[in-house]
Amino acid sequence: MSLPQIQVTHYSHRKCKFSESADLKINGKTLVTPTFAPRLKNDGELKVYHTIRREYAPRQLSTYIVRLLDIGRTLHSDLKRSVLPSLISQMALDTSPQSEEPLLLIDPALEYMYYGANMERLAKTPFVSSAIRQYVSEFIEKSGKLEEGKQLFRDATHTNFWTCIYEDANKRMKLIRDTFNVELRSRADVLIPPVPFITSPHLLEVAIYMNEKSRAFSSALSQDKRECSDYFSMKPSILRNERMMSTIKEYVSTSESPLTIFKFKNLNLNDENMAIERKEFKDFLIELSLIAQHVENKAFMLFEAGNQVFPAALSSFAVVSTGFNLDREDRRKDQKEISPFMNRYDPWTMTMQSKDTFLKTVENNDNLISCHCRVCKENPTVPIHDFIEYNRLAKEHYLLSREQEMNEILTAIEKQDALMGFEKLQRSALKNLTEIIPR
Numbered sequence: 430m431s432l433p434q435i436q437v438t439h440y441s442h443r444k445c446k447f448s449e450s451a452d453l454k455i456n457g458k459t460l461v462t463p464t465f466a467p468r469l470k471n472d473g474e475l476k477v478y479h480t481i482r483r484e485y486a487p488r489q490l491s492t493y494i495v496r497l498l499d500i501g502r503t504l505h506s507d508l509k510r511s512v513l514p515s516l517i518s519q520m521a522l523d524t525s526p527q528s529e530e531p532l533l534l535i536d537p538a539l540e541y542m543y544y545g546a547n548m549e550r551l552a553k554t555p556f557v558s559s560a561i562r563q564y565v566s567e568f569i570e571k572s573g574k575l576e577e578g579k580q581l582f583r584d585a586t587h588t589n590f591w592t593c594i595y596e597d598a599n600k601r602m603k604l605i606r607d608t609f610n611v612e613l614r615s616r617a618d619v620l621i622p623p624v625p626f627i628t629s630p631h632l633l634e635v636a637i638y639m640n641e642k643s644r645a646f647s648s649a650l651s652q653d654k655r656e657c658s659d660y661f662s663m664k665p666s667i668l669r670n671e672r673m674m675s676t677i678k679e680y681v682s683t684s685e686s687p688l689t690i691f692k693f694k695n696l697n698l699n700d701e702n703m704a705i706e707r708k709e710f711k712d713f714l715i716e717l718s719l720i721a722q723h724v725e726n727k728a729f730m731l732f733e734a735g736n737q738v739f740p741a742a743l744s745s746f747a748v749v750s751t752g753f754n755l756d757r758e759d760r761r762k763d764q765k766e767i768s769p770f771m772n773r774y775d776p777w778t779m780t781m782q783s784k785d786t787f788l789k790t791v792e793n794n795d796n797l798i799s800c801h802c803r804v805c806k807e808n809p810t811v812p813i814h815d816f817i818e819y820n821r822l823a824k825e826h827y828l829l830s831r832e833q834e835m836n837e838i839l840t841a842i843e844k845q846d847a848l849m850g851f852e853k854l855q856r857s858a859l860k861n862l863t864e865i866i867p868r
């Protein structure tokens with residue numbers, strides 16, 4: 430029997446209560462957990478990520494995520510759009526893993542079949558299965574004609590599409606094959622199945638079925654036996670549904686897949702009104718932590734973790750991921766002009782700061798940036814008039830700040846300092862999140 434493609438190595442001196450730092454070996458590459466994985470959406474962001482890795486050799490930034498619909502502008506942006514479809518089928522399938530290279534995961538991100546943001550792009554990208562493109566195009570056309578009842582129409586057609594995939598083996602196989610082929614050609618290190626965005630018990634059932642079928646199919650498709658993860662992408666309100674949550678926990682504890690990825694779309698547990706969800710999320714973290722520590726070769730990832738990056742990495746998740754904007758892009762509703770200067774991460778409040786707020790804090794500090802990360806130390810003044818440079822430094826600073834947080838967690842675990850995460854959140858603007866830390 431060959432060795433499993435994912436191996437989790439536990440160390441007794443890297444455990445403290447519900448926190449753990451393990452070595453996660455995937456496709457020949459080893460991650461030190463907790464790992465922060467930025468979600469990169471264009472070639473500029475990929476360049477920033479590579480620069481940080483080259484210049485600062487961060488140990489806990491060794492993974493990145495690209496959504497299926499962003500592959501064109503991130504991994505193949507230099508190819509002309511018109512020649513893309515023919516090139517996709519010709520791309521070389523280079524499968525030899527390089528241990529020093531970062532781990533890459535392609536997120537199918539099919540929640541945009543449900544959410545309006547990015548739907549147009551989903552309809553056009555040649556990297557998404559034609560079945561999805563066709564669905565989205567038809568949906569946009571039909572829902573555009575509706576005067577009312579859009580929400581009902583959206584729920585009904587979305588459910589209908591996935592019921593059809595559930596029942597029709599040929600359509601299902603085509604969707605899985607199309608998705609995996611693009612992931613493999615993009616050199617993803619783990620296969621992530623195309624699962625429905627979960628909004629109901631029925632779609633949870635379909636998601637579980639898609640996970641099982643994808644896993645069974647993956648070994649036939651990937652010659653070098655690329656591991657296939659389980660994937661649950663869902664509405665945050667599912668946290669309040671006891672039956673659905675226990676179905677998920679039960680599935681995770683018995684599934685053969687060593688890796689389970691979760692995404693709670695637009696989750697913000699720091700919100701005052703989310704007390705019930707906070708309690709449920711804490712129970713969920715405890716459960717995952719117990720599974721990770723007691724089941725051989727089992728690890729968890731959280732995509733689009735938003736404000737929950739730090740507490741999730743502290744408690745149960747081996748890999749946590751966000752975009753550079755803390756995953757806020759999908760929530761932008763107003764049409765007012767957007768500043769070309771991006772928001773900047775403030776490591777003390779652990780939230781984003783507008784340019785004006787940031788400049789005020791710099792002004793109060795003799796016009797020097799008071800951050801201790803290496804990017805800010807080497808660039809202590811703000812390029813106020815150059816938004817390209819400002820944004821580049823903000824992104825580099827973001828990556829190093831997250832690396833610093835992951836490193837603080839690792840150090841606290843080694844020192845058996847169980848209170849570190851609690852106190853750090855207590856001092857930040859995310860105080861409510863102290864309630865989700867298992868203690």
Ligand SMILES: [Zn+2]
Nearest residue numbers: 800802805826
């Ligand atoms: Zn900094």
